[in-house]
Amino acid sequence: MPNSTLYNPHISVDCVVFGFDGEKLKVLLIERRLDEQVDEQSELYNDKKLPGSIILNDEDIDDAASRVLNELTGLKNIYLSQFKSFGNPTRTNNPRDILWLERTTQLKIGRIVTVAYVALIKIDRKLVFNAEDSSANWYDVNEIEKMTLAFDHNTIIRTGLEHIRHRVDVEPHLLFELLPKKFTISQLRILHDVLHQTRSDVRNFQKKVSQMPYLVMLDETEEGVPHRAARLYKYKK
Amino acid sequence: MPNSTLYNPHISVDCVVFGFDGEKLKVLLIERRLDEQVDEQSELYNDKKLPGSIILNDEDIDDAASRVLNELTGLKNIYLSQFKSFGNPTRTNNPRDILWLERTTQLKIGRIVTVAYVALIKIDRKLVFNAEDSSANWYDVNEIEKMTLAFDHNTIIRTGLEHIRHRVDVEPHLLFELLPKKFTISQLRILHDVLHQTRSDVRNFQKKVSQMPYLVMLDETEEGVPHRAARLYKYKK
DNA sequence: ACAAAAGTGTTTGGAGTACACCCATGA
DNA sequence: TCATGGGTGTACTCCAAACACTTTTGT
Numbered sequence A, B: 001m002p003n004s005t006l007y008n009p010h011i012s013v014d015c016v017v018f019g020f021d022g023e024k025l026k027v028l029l030i031e032r033r034l035d036e037q038v039d040e041q042s043e044l045y046n047d048k049k050l051p052g053s054i055i056l057n058d059e060d061i062d063d064a065a066s067r068v069l070n071e072l073t074g075l076k077n078i079y080l081s082q083f084k085s086f087g088n089p090t091r092t093n094n095p096r097d098i099l100w101l102e103r104t105t106q107l108k109i110g111r112i113v114t115v116a117y118v119a120l121i122k123i124d125r126k127l128v129f130n131a132e133d134s135s136a137n138w139y140d141v142n143e144i145e146k147m148t149l150a151f152d153h154n155t156i157i158r159t160g161l162e163h164i165r166h167r168v169d170v171e172p173h174l175l176f177e178l179l180p181k182k183f184t185i186s187q188l189r190i191l192h193d194v195l196h197q198t199r200s201d202v203r204n205f206q207k208k209v210s211q212m213p214y215l216v217m218l219d220e221t222e223e224g225v226p227h228r229a230a231r232l233y234k235y236k237k
Numbered sequence C: 001a002c003a004a005a006a007g008t009g010t011t012t013g014g015a016g017t018a019c020a021c022c023c024a025t026g027a
Numbered sequence D: 001t002c003a004t005g006g007g008t009g010t011a012c013t014c015c016a017a018a019c020a021c022t023t024t025t026g027t
Helices: A061-073 A095-105 A153-170 A172-178 A185-196 A202-209 B061-073 B095-105 B153-170 B172-178 B185-196 B202-209
Strands: A007-020 A025-032 A047-049 A052-056 A079-086 A113-120 A136-140 A215-221 A231-235 B007-020 B025-032 B047-049 B052-056 B079-086 B113-120 B136-140 B215-221 B231-235
Touching: A007 A061, A007 A153, A007 A172, A007 B007, A052 A061, A061 A079, A061 A113, A079 A153, A079 B079, A113 A153, A113 A172, A113 B113, A153 A172, A153 A185, A172 A185, A185 A202, A185 A231, B007 B061, B007 B153, B007 B172, B025 B185, B052 B061, B061 B079, B061 B113, B079 B153, B113 B153, B113 B172, B153 B172, B153 B185, B172 B185, B185 B202, B185 B231
Parallel strands: A007 A113, B007 B113
Antiparallel strands: A007 A025, A007 A052, A025 A047, A025 A136, A079 A113, A215 A231, B007 B025, B007 B052, B025 B047, B025 B136, B079 B113, B215 B231
Protein backbone atom coordinates (compact mmCIF):
# COMPACT_ATOMS: atom_id res chain seq x y z
CA MET A 1 0.00 0.00 0.00
CA PRO A 2 1.43 3.34 -1.05
CA ASN A 3 2.58 5.63 1.67
CA SER A 4 3.01 9.35 1.31
CA THR A 5 6.56 9.42 2.61
CA LEU A 6 7.66 6.73 0.17
CA TYR A 7 5.85 7.72 -3.00
CA ASN A 8 6.17 10.73 -5.26
CA PRO A 9 2.59 11.45 -6.34
CA HIS A 10 3.53 13.75 -9.23
CA ILE A 11 5.18 11.25 -11.55
CA SER A 12 4.14 7.80 -12.67
CA VAL A 13 5.21 5.16 -15.15
CA ASP A 14 2.92 3.13 -17.41
CA CYS A 15 3.92 0.06 -19.40
CA VAL A 16 2.49 -1.02 -22.72
CA VAL A 17 3.30 -4.72 -22.55
CA PHE A 18 3.22 -6.41 -25.94
CA GLY A 19 2.91 -10.13 -26.54
CA PHE A 20 2.46 -12.28 -29.65
CA ASP A 21 0.26 -15.38 -29.62
CA GLY A 22 1.36 -16.70 -33.01
CA GLU A 23 -1.28 -14.75 -34.87
CA LYS A 24 -1.96 -11.38 -33.35
CA LEU A 25 -0.28 -8.70 -31.34
CA LYS A 26 -1.62 -8.43 -27.81
CA VAL A 27 -1.39 -5.91 -25.00
CA LEU A 28 -1.62 -6.73 -21.32
CA LEU A 29 -4.29 -4.77 -19.45
CA ILE A 30 -5.23 -4.72 -15.80
CA GLU A 31 -8.84 -5.16 -14.80
CA ARG A 32 -9.78 -2.15 -12.73
CA ARG A 33 -12.26 -2.99 -9.98
CA LEU A 34 -13.25 -1.44 -6.70
CA ASP A 35 -15.44 -3.86 -4.84
CA GLU A 36 -16.18 -1.86 -1.73
CA GLN A 37 -18.87 0.72 -2.29
CA VAL A 38 -17.78 3.60 -0.15
CA ASP A 39 -20.62 6.05 -0.63
CA GLU A 40 -23.81 6.16 -2.61
CA GLN A 41 -22.65 7.77 -5.80
CA SER A 42 -19.47 5.73 -6.15
CA GLU A 43 -19.72 3.67 -9.28
CA LEU A 44 -18.46 0.16 -9.65
CA TYR A 45 -15.34 0.09 -11.72
CA ASN A 46 -15.28 -2.47 -14.44
CA ASP A 47 -12.87 -1.23 -17.01
CA LYS A 48 -9.21 -1.64 -17.88
CA LYS A 49 -5.95 0.20 -17.55
CA LEU A 50 -2.29 -0.17 -18.33
CA PRO A 51 -0.03 -1.61 -15.67
CA GLY A 52 1.63 1.32 -13.96
CA SER A 53 2.51 3.00 -10.71
CA ILE A 54 3.52 6.28 -9.24
CA ILE A 55 7.22 6.29 -8.56
CA LEU A 56 9.00 5.91 -5.25
CA ASN A 57 10.71 8.98 -3.91
CA ASP A 58 14.21 7.78 -4.61
CA GLU A 59 13.52 5.53 -7.52
CA ASP A 60 14.84 5.93 -11.02
CA ILE A 61 12.02 5.97 -13.56
CA ASP A 62 13.46 3.03 -15.51
CA ASP A 63 13.59 1.12 -12.24
CA ALA A 64 9.99 2.01 -11.52
CA ALA A 65 8.94 0.51 -14.86
CA SER A 66 10.95 -2.65 -14.10
CA ARG A 67 9.32 -2.86 -10.70
CA VAL A 68 5.83 -2.63 -12.20
CA LEU A 69 6.63 -5.44 -14.62
CA ASN A 70 8.21 -7.59 -11.97
CA GLU A 71 5.27 -7.15 -9.64
CA LEU A 72 2.93 -8.01 -12.50
CA THR A 73 4.69 -10.98 -14.06
CA GLY A 74 7.34 -12.13 -11.61
CA LEU A 75 9.89 -11.77 -14.42
CA LYS A 76 13.12 -9.79 -14.52
CA ASN A 77 15.22 -8.69 -17.48
CA ILE A 78 12.27 -7.85 -19.65
CA TYR A 79 12.95 -5.68 -22.68
CA LEU A 80 11.85 -2.16 -21.81
CA SER A 81 12.03 1.04 -23.81
CA GLN A 82 10.87 4.44 -22.66
CA PHE A 83 9.01 6.12 -25.52
CA LYS A 84 7.13 9.21 -24.39
CA SER A 85 5.89 11.22 -21.44
CA PHE A 86 2.30 12.33 -21.24
CA GLY A 87 1.73 15.50 -19.29
CA ASN A 88 -1.45 17.08 -20.47
CA PRO A 89 -2.92 18.65 -17.32
CA THR A 90 -6.36 17.34 -18.24
CA ARG A 91 -5.28 13.69 -18.37
CA THR A 92 -6.08 13.23 -14.71
CA ASN A 93 -9.27 15.28 -14.78
CA ASN A 94 -11.87 12.54 -15.02
CA PRO A 95 -13.51 12.34 -11.54
CA ARG A 96 -13.83 8.60 -12.03
CA ASP A 97 -10.06 8.30 -12.44
CA ILE A 98 -9.27 10.69 -9.58
CA LEU A 99 -11.48 8.77 -7.20
CA TRP A 100 -9.92 5.49 -8.22
CA LEU A 101 -6.43 6.89 -7.74
CA GLU A 102 -7.11 8.27 -4.30
CA ARG A 103 -8.75 5.03 -3.16
CA THR A 104 -5.94 2.80 -4.35
CA THR A 105 -3.02 5.00 -3.38
CA GLN A 106 -4.45 6.52 -0.20
CA LEU A 107 -2.80 9.74 -1.34
CA LYS A 108 -4.13 13.13 -2.29
CA ILE A 109 -3.53 13.22 -6.02
CA GLY A 110 -3.27 16.29 -8.20
CA ARG A 111 -1.77 16.38 -11.61
CA ILE A 112 0.37 13.43 -12.70
CA VAL A 113 2.88 13.33 -15.53
CA THR A 114 3.38 9.76 -16.67
CA VAL A 115 6.42 8.32 -18.40
CA ALA A 116 5.38 5.56 -20.78
CA TYR A 117 7.36 2.43 -21.64
CA VAL A 118 7.00 -0.37 -24.12
CA ALA A 119 7.80 -3.87 -22.88
CA LEU A 120 8.11 -7.02 -24.96
CA ILE A 121 7.49 -10.43 -23.44
CA LYS A 122 7.15 -14.01 -24.59
CA ILE A 123 3.46 -14.78 -24.23
CA ASP A 124 4.10 -18.52 -23.77
CA ARG A 125 5.54 -18.04 -20.31
CA LYS A 126 3.27 -18.98 -17.48
CA LEU A 127 2.84 -15.65 -15.83
CA VAL A 128 1.68 -14.71 -12.38
CA PHE A 129 -0.68 -11.85 -12.99
CA ASN A 130 -1.49 -10.69 -9.53
CA ALA A 131 -0.33 -7.12 -9.39
CA GLU A 132 -2.36 -4.26 -8.01
CA ASP A 133 -4.59 -6.80 -6.24
CA SER A 134 -6.30 -7.51 -9.48
CA SER A 135 -5.97 -9.63 -12.59
CA ALA A 136 -4.57 -8.96 -16.00
CA ASN A 137 -5.42 -10.27 -19.45
CA TRP A 138 -4.17 -10.07 -23.00
CA TYR A 139 -6.20 -8.09 -25.55
CA ASP A 140 -5.77 -7.74 -29.30
CA VAL A 141 -4.36 -4.34 -30.16
CA ASN A 142 -7.13 -3.92 -32.70
CA GLU A 143 -9.87 -4.63 -30.17
CA ILE A 144 -8.36 -2.15 -27.76
CA GLU A 145 -9.00 0.71 -30.17
CA LYS A 146 -12.70 0.18 -29.64
CA MET A 147 -12.46 -0.02 -25.84
CA THR A 148 -12.49 2.93 -23.46
CA LEU A 149 -9.61 2.65 -21.07
CA ALA A 150 -8.74 4.63 -17.94
CA PHE A 151 -7.01 8.01 -18.24
CA ASP A 152 -5.37 8.58 -21.65
CA HIS A 153 -4.32 4.96 -21.93
CA ASN A 154 -5.82 4.52 -25.39
CA THR A 155 -3.54 7.26 -26.67
CA ILE A 156 -0.56 5.81 -24.85
CA ILE A 157 -1.09 2.39 -26.42
CA ARG A 158 -1.47 3.85 -29.90
CA THR A 159 1.73 5.84 -29.51
CA GLY A 160 3.54 2.85 -28.02
CA LEU A 161 2.55 0.72 -30.98
CA GLU A 162 3.96 3.28 -33.42
CA HIS A 163 7.11 3.44 -31.36
CA ILE A 164 7.74 -0.28 -31.35
CA ARG A 165 7.04 -0.47 -35.08
CA HIS A 166 9.79 2.04 -35.71
CA ARG A 167 12.15 0.37 -33.30
CA VAL A 168 11.77 -2.99 -34.97
CA ASP A 169 12.81 -1.48 -38.29
CA VAL A 170 16.06 -0.34 -36.72
CA GLU A 171 16.66 -3.32 -34.44
CA PRO A 172 15.12 -6.42 -36.02
CA HIS A 173 16.37 -8.64 -33.20
CA LEU A 174 13.60 -7.17 -31.02
CA LEU A 175 11.26 -9.62 -32.73
CA PHE A 176 12.89 -12.44 -30.78
CA GLU A 177 11.79 -10.88 -27.51
CA LEU A 178 8.23 -11.69 -28.54
CA LEU A 179 8.76 -15.20 -29.88
CA PRO A 180 9.19 -18.37 -27.81
CA LYS A 181 12.76 -19.64 -27.46
CA LYS A 182 12.17 -22.14 -30.26
CA PHE A 183 10.10 -20.90 -33.15
CA THR A 184 9.38 -21.52 -36.81
CA ILE A 185 10.15 -19.22 -39.72
CA SER A 186 6.42 -18.85 -40.23
CA GLN A 187 5.96 -17.48 -36.75
CA LEU A 188 8.78 -15.04 -37.36
CA ARG A 189 7.29 -13.99 -40.66
CA ILE A 190 3.79 -13.50 -39.30
CA LEU A 191 5.12 -11.42 -36.42
CA HIS A 192 7.26 -9.41 -38.81
CA ASP A 193 4.22 -8.79 -41.01
CA VAL A 194 1.99 -7.80 -38.11
CA LEU A 195 4.50 -5.18 -37.01
CA HIS A 196 5.35 -3.90 -40.48
CA GLN A 197 1.75 -4.06 -41.66
CA THR A 198 2.81 -5.95 -44.77
CA ARG A 199 2.33 -9.41 -46.22
CA SER A 200 5.72 -10.85 -47.13
CA ASP A 201 6.33 -13.38 -49.82
CA VAL A 202 7.23 -16.71 -48.22
CA ARG A 203 10.21 -17.46 -50.46
CA ASN A 204 11.68 -14.00 -50.24
CA PHE A 205 11.32 -14.08 -46.49
CA GLN A 206 13.15 -17.41 -46.26
CA LYS A 207 15.92 -15.96 -48.38
CA LYS A 208 16.23 -12.95 -46.13
CA VAL A 209 16.34 -14.85 -42.85
CA SER A 210 18.82 -17.38 -44.23
CA GLN A 211 21.27 -14.47 -44.31
CA MET A 212 20.83 -13.70 -40.62
CA PRO A 213 23.85 -15.16 -38.84
CA TYR A 214 22.14 -14.98 -35.46
CA LEU A 215 19.34 -17.30 -36.51
CA VAL A 216 20.29 -20.94 -35.98
CA MET A 217 18.45 -23.95 -37.30
CA LEU A 218 17.73 -26.67 -34.75
CA ASP A 219 17.45 -30.40 -35.30
CA GLU A 220 13.86 -30.33 -34.17
CA THR A 221 10.47 -29.77 -35.66
CA GLU A 222 7.23 -28.55 -34.18
CA GLU A 223 4.78 -31.11 -32.84
CA GLY A 224 1.06 -31.63 -32.80
CA VAL A 225 0.24 -29.75 -35.98
CA PRO A 226 -2.21 -31.27 -38.48
CA HIS A 227 0.17 -30.87 -41.41
CA ARG A 228 3.85 -31.09 -42.22
CA ALA A 229 5.82 -30.06 -39.16
CA ALA A 230 7.99 -26.99 -39.56
CA ARG A 231 11.62 -26.79 -38.60
CA LEU A 232 12.42 -24.97 -35.35
CA TYR A 233 14.98 -22.22 -35.02
CA LYS A 234 16.45 -20.27 -32.16
CA TYR A 235 17.99 -16.84 -31.79
CA LYS A 236 21.66 -16.92 -30.89
CA LYS A 237 23.61 -14.02 -29.35
CA MET B 1 10.13 35.22 -11.14
CA PRO B 2 8.73 31.80 -10.32
CA ASN B 3 6.10 31.63 -7.66
CA SER B 4 5.20 28.54 -5.70
CA THR B 5 1.49 28.72 -6.42
CA LEU B 6 2.10 28.96 -10.15
CA TYR B 7 4.90 26.47 -10.69
CA ASN B 8 5.10 22.72 -10.28
CA PRO B 9 8.59 22.12 -8.90
CA HIS B 10 8.64 18.38 -9.64
CA ILE B 11 8.68 18.46 -13.42
CA SER B 12 10.70 20.50 -15.87
CA VAL B 13 11.35 20.69 -19.59
CA ASP B 14 14.73 21.14 -21.27
CA CYS B 15 15.30 21.98 -24.91
CA VAL B 16 18.23 20.89 -27.02
CA VAL B 17 18.12 23.62 -29.66
CA PHE B 18 20.02 22.71 -32.80
CA GLY B 19 21.25 25.14 -35.42
CA PHE B 20 23.42 24.82 -38.51
CA ASP B 21 25.92 27.51 -39.49
CA GLY B 22 26.71 26.11 -42.94
CA GLU B 23 29.49 23.92 -41.65
CA LYS B 24 28.79 22.51 -38.25
CA LEU B 25 25.92 21.54 -36.05
CA LYS B 26 25.45 23.84 -33.08
CA VAL B 27 23.54 23.74 -29.82
CA LEU B 28 22.25 26.76 -27.96
CA LEU B 29 23.41 26.97 -24.35
CA ILE B 30 22.58 29.46 -21.62
CA GLU B 31 25.40 31.04 -19.66
CA ARG B 32 24.74 30.32 -16.02
CA ARG B 33 25.86 33.12 -13.74
CA LEU B 34 24.98 34.26 -10.27
CA ASP B 35 26.54 37.64 -9.67
CA GLU B 36 25.50 38.28 -6.13
CA GLN B 37 27.69 36.45 -3.65
CA VAL B 38 25.33 35.46 -0.88
CA ASP B 39 27.64 33.81 1.59
CA GLU B 40 31.31 33.02 1.76
CA GLN B 41 31.38 29.55 0.28
CA SER B 42 29.03 30.32 -2.60
CA GLU B 43 30.97 29.94 -5.80
CA LEU B 44 30.62 32.11 -8.81
CA TYR B 45 28.74 30.27 -11.53
CA ASN B 46 30.39 30.41 -14.87
CA ASP B 47 29.20 27.38 -16.72
CA LYS B 48 26.45 26.51 -19.15
CA LYS B 49 23.11 24.77 -19.25
CA LEU B 50 20.31 23.93 -21.61
CA PRO B 51 17.39 26.31 -21.90
CA GLY B 52 14.64 24.94 -19.70
CA SER B 53 12.12 25.64 -16.99
CA ILE B 54 9.99 23.94 -14.43
CA ILE B 55 6.43 23.73 -15.68
CA LEU B 56 3.47 25.83 -14.66
CA ASN B 57 0.82 24.09 -12.64
CA ASP B 58 -1.72 23.92 -15.41
CA GLU B 59 0.59 23.85 -18.36
CA ASP B 60 0.92 21.06 -20.88
CA ILE B 61 4.51 19.89 -21.15
CA ASP B 62 4.68 20.59 -24.89
CA ASP B 63 3.43 24.10 -24.15
CA ALA B 64 6.09 24.52 -21.51
CA ALA B 65 8.77 23.69 -24.06
CA SER B 66 7.27 26.18 -26.52
CA ARG B 67 7.21 28.81 -23.81
CA VAL B 68 10.89 28.28 -23.03
CA LEU B 69 11.79 28.69 -26.68
CA ASN B 70 9.61 31.70 -27.14
CA GLU B 71 11.07 33.41 -24.08
CA LEU B 72 14.54 32.60 -25.36
CA THR B 73 14.25 33.51 -29.02
CA GLY B 74 11.05 35.49 -29.43
CA LEU B 75 10.01 32.97 -32.10
CA LYS B 76 6.88 30.87 -32.35
CA ASN B 77 6.16 27.78 -34.43
CA ILE B 78 9.55 26.28 -33.91
CA TYR B 79 9.92 22.58 -34.72
CA LEU B 80 9.83 20.72 -31.43
CA SER B 81 9.99 17.01 -30.68
CA GLN B 82 9.88 15.41 -27.27
CA PHE B 83 12.47 12.64 -27.13
CA LYS B 84 13.06 11.40 -23.60
CA SER B 85 12.48 12.02 -19.91
CA PHE B 86 15.33 11.95 -17.46
CA GLY B 87 14.42 10.97 -13.95
CA ASN B 88 17.43 9.56 -12.26
CA PRO B 89 17.05 10.68 -8.63
CA THR B 90 20.71 11.70 -8.49
CA ARG B 91 20.46 14.12 -11.41
CA THR B 92 19.59 16.95 -9.06
CA ASN B 93 22.05 15.93 -6.35
CA ASN B 94 24.92 18.27 -7.10
CA PRO B 95 24.84 20.95 -4.34
CA ARG B 96 26.02 23.47 -6.88
CA ASP B 97 22.95 22.77 -9.03
CA ILE B 98 20.57 22.70 -6.08
CA LEU B 99 21.78 26.06 -4.84
CA TRP B 100 21.45 27.57 -8.28
CA LEU B 101 17.92 26.21 -8.65
CA GLU B 102 16.75 27.54 -5.31
CA ARG B 103 18.27 30.95 -5.96
CA THR B 104 16.74 31.35 -9.38
CA THR B 105 13.34 29.83 -8.68
CA GLN B 106 12.92 31.00 -5.08
CA LEU B 107 11.40 27.58 -4.44
CA LYS B 108 12.39 24.67 -2.27
CA ILE B 109 13.51 22.08 -4.81
CA GLY B 110 13.69 18.34 -4.31
CA ARG B 111 13.86 15.83 -7.05
CA ILE B 112 13.01 16.93 -10.58
CA VAL B 113 12.10 14.76 -13.54
CA THR B 114 12.80 16.60 -16.76
CA VAL B 115 11.16 16.03 -20.12
CA ALA B 116 13.63 16.75 -22.91
CA TYR B 117 12.86 18.18 -26.34
CA VAL B 118 14.79 18.72 -29.52
CA ALA B 119 14.18 22.00 -31.35
CA LEU B 120 15.41 22.97 -34.80
CA ILE B 121 15.91 26.59 -35.75
CA LYS B 122 17.40 28.58 -38.59
CA ILE B 123 20.59 29.99 -37.21
CA ASP B 124 20.52 32.98 -39.58
CA ARG B 125 17.61 34.59 -37.78
CA LYS B 126 18.50 37.51 -35.62
CA LEU B 127 17.51 36.17 -32.27
CA VAL B 128 16.84 37.89 -28.99
CA PHE B 129 18.67 35.78 -26.50
CA ASN B 130 17.62 37.27 -23.23
CA ALA B 131 15.90 34.51 -21.38
CA GLU B 132 16.54 33.64 -17.77
CA ASP B 133 18.15 37.05 -17.32
CA SER B 134 21.21 35.76 -19.03
CA SER B 135 22.70 35.29 -22.45
CA ALA B 136 22.88 32.35 -24.78
CA ASN B 137 25.39 31.25 -27.37
CA TRP B 138 25.86 28.60 -30.00
CA TYR B 139 28.40 25.84 -29.40
CA ASP B 140 29.64 23.09 -31.68
CA VAL B 141 28.15 19.74 -30.69
CA ASN B 142 31.65 18.27 -30.74
CA GLU B 143 33.05 20.91 -28.40
CA ILE B 144 30.20 20.36 -25.98
CA GLU B 145 31.30 16.79 -25.36
CA LYS B 146 34.41 18.16 -23.71
CA MET B 147 32.56 20.71 -21.59
CA THR B 148 30.98 20.07 -18.20
CA LEU B 149 27.44 21.33 -18.19
CA ALA B 150 24.92 21.72 -15.39
CA PHE B 151 22.92 18.69 -14.19
CA ASP B 152 22.92 15.80 -16.66
CA HIS B 153 22.77 18.15 -19.63
CA ASN B 154 25.72 16.49 -21.39
CA THR B 155 23.78 13.24 -21.45
CA ILE B 156 20.62 14.97 -22.60
CA ILE B 157 22.40 16.60 -25.52
CA ARG B 158 24.02 13.33 -26.58
CA THR B 159 20.69 11.55 -26.50
CA GLY B 160 18.97 14.41 -28.31
CA LEU B 161 21.54 14.26 -31.06
CA GLU B 162 20.92 10.55 -31.57
CA HIS B 163 17.22 11.22 -31.60
CA ILE B 164 17.34 13.88 -34.27
CA ARG B 165 19.66 11.74 -36.39
CA HIS B 166 17.06 9.00 -36.43
CA ARG B 167 14.22 11.40 -37.07
CA VAL B 168 15.93 12.90 -40.09
CA ASP B 169 16.19 9.45 -41.66
CA VAL B 170 12.45 9.08 -41.43
CA GLU B 171 11.46 12.67 -42.20
CA PRO B 172 14.10 14.21 -44.48
CA HIS B 173 12.16 17.49 -44.70
CA LEU B 174 13.32 18.25 -41.15
CA LEU B 175 16.60 19.36 -42.72
CA PHE B 176 14.83 22.45 -44.05
CA GLU B 177 14.04 23.59 -40.51
CA LEU B 178 17.77 24.12 -40.06
CA LEU B 179 18.57 25.80 -43.37
CA PRO B 180 17.88 29.41 -44.32
CA LYS B 181 14.85 30.01 -46.54
CA LYS B 182 17.09 30.14 -49.58
CA PHE B 183 19.96 27.70 -49.64
CA THR B 184 22.33 25.93 -51.98
CA ILE B 185 22.50 22.22 -52.68
CA SER B 186 25.94 22.21 -51.07
CA GLN B 187 24.53 23.51 -47.83
CA LEU B 188 21.85 20.86 -47.92
CA ARG B 189 24.43 18.16 -48.63
CA ILE B 190 26.79 19.26 -45.88
CA LEU B 191 23.96 19.36 -43.36
CA HIS B 192 22.76 15.96 -44.53
CA ASP B 193 26.28 14.58 -44.10
CA VAL B 194 26.77 16.09 -40.67
CA LEU B 195 23.59 14.44 -39.45
CA HIS B 196 24.14 11.10 -41.15
CA GLN B 197 27.85 11.05 -40.35
CA THR B 198 28.65 10.28 -43.95
CA ARG B 199 30.35 11.99 -46.87
CA SER B 200 28.08 11.91 -49.87
CA ASP B 201 29.20 11.93 -53.44
CA VAL B 202 28.35 15.28 -55.00
CA ARG B 203 26.87 13.87 -58.21
CA ASN B 204 24.82 11.21 -56.51
CA PHE B 205 23.49 13.79 -54.11
CA GLN B 206 22.46 16.12 -56.93
CA LYS B 207 20.69 13.22 -58.60
CA LYS B 208 18.83 12.38 -55.41
CA VAL B 209 17.65 15.91 -54.66
CA SER B 210 16.60 16.51 -58.26
CA GLN B 211 13.91 13.91 -57.59
CA MET B 212 12.51 15.76 -54.60
CA PRO B 213 9.34 17.50 -55.78
CA TYR B 214 9.31 19.83 -52.80
CA LEU B 215 12.68 21.33 -53.66
CA VAL B 216 12.32 24.23 -56.08
CA MET B 217 15.09 25.93 -57.99
CA LEU B 218 15.13 29.71 -57.80
CA ASP B 219 16.33 32.19 -60.41
CA GLU B 220 18.96 33.45 -58.04
CA THR B 221 22.49 32.62 -57.06
CA GLU B 222 24.42 33.20 -53.89
CA GLU B 223 26.46 36.40 -53.59
CA GLY B 224 29.82 37.44 -52.25
CA VAL B 225 31.57 34.13 -52.64
CA PRO B 226 35.13 34.01 -54.05
CA HIS B 227 34.25 31.40 -56.66
CA ARG B 228 31.45 30.41 -58.98
CA ALA B 229 28.17 31.29 -57.31
CA ALA B 230 25.83 28.44 -56.60
CA ARG B 231 22.18 28.32 -57.50
CA LEU B 232 19.69 28.93 -54.70
CA TYR B 233 16.77 26.68 -53.89
CA LYS B 234 13.84 26.82 -51.54
CA TYR B 235 11.67 24.27 -49.81
CA LYS B 236 8.08 24.28 -50.96
CA LYS B 237 5.16 22.79 -49.08
C1' DA C 1 46.05 33.02 -65.06
C1' DC C 2 44.83 30.91 -61.18
C1' DA C 3 42.24 29.26 -57.21
C1' DA C 4 37.99 27.48 -55.65
C1' DA C 5 33.85 25.42 -55.75
C1' DA C 6 29.70 24.44 -59.11
C1' DG C 7 27.68 21.39 -62.04
C1' DT C 8 26.98 17.29 -64.84
C1' DG C 9 26.27 10.90 -66.87
C1' DT C 10 27.41 6.35 -67.09
C1' DT C 11 28.40 1.88 -65.38
C1' DT C 12 27.98 -1.79 -62.07
C1' DG C 13 26.56 -4.72 -58.23
C1' DG C 14 23.34 -5.93 -54.75
C1' DA C 15 18.85 -5.95 -52.84
C1' DG C 16 14.08 -6.30 -53.26
C1' DT C 17 10.08 -8.15 -55.74
C1' DA C 18 7.28 -11.19 -58.39
C1' DC C 19 6.03 -15.68 -59.26
C1' DA C 20 4.42 -21.76 -58.96
C1' DC C 21 5.19 -26.25 -57.76
C1' DC C 22 6.31 -30.48 -55.07
C1' DC C 23 6.81 -32.33 -50.15
C1' DA C 24 5.72 -34.10 -45.54
C1' DT C 25 2.44 -35.02 -42.14
C1' DG C 26 -1.93 -36.02 -39.59
C1' DA C 27 -6.65 -37.03 -39.94
C1' DT D 1 -6.33 -39.83 -50.23
C1' DC D 2 -6.99 -35.51 -48.92
C1' DA D 3 -6.26 -31.17 -46.70
C1' DT D 4 -2.94 -28.13 -44.87
C1' DG D 5 0.86 -25.57 -44.55
C1' DG D 6 6.32 -26.37 -45.35
C1' DG D 7 9.94 -25.62 -48.22
C1' DT D 8 12.45 -24.32 -52.42
C1' DG D 9 14.97 -21.09 -57.35
C1' DT D 10 15.02 -17.80 -61.09
C1' DA D 11 14.40 -13.60 -63.59
C1' DC D 12 13.64 -8.67 -63.55
C1' DT D 13 13.82 -4.04 -61.68
C1' DC D 14 15.49 -0.43 -59.25
C1' DC D 15 18.46 2.05 -56.25
C1' DA D 16 23.00 3.04 -54.34
C1' DA D 17 27.75 3.61 -55.12
C1' DA D 18 31.88 4.50 -57.70
C1' DC D 19 34.11 7.51 -60.60
C1' DA D 20 36.59 12.70 -63.58
C1' DC D 21 36.27 16.52 -66.15
C1' DT D 22 34.52 21.18 -67.69
C1' DT D 23 32.42 25.66 -66.17
C1' DT D 24 31.97 29.86 -63.73
C1' DT D 25 33.45 33.50 -60.94
C1' DG D 26 36.47 36.55 -58.00
C1' DT D 27 41.07 37.93 -57.08
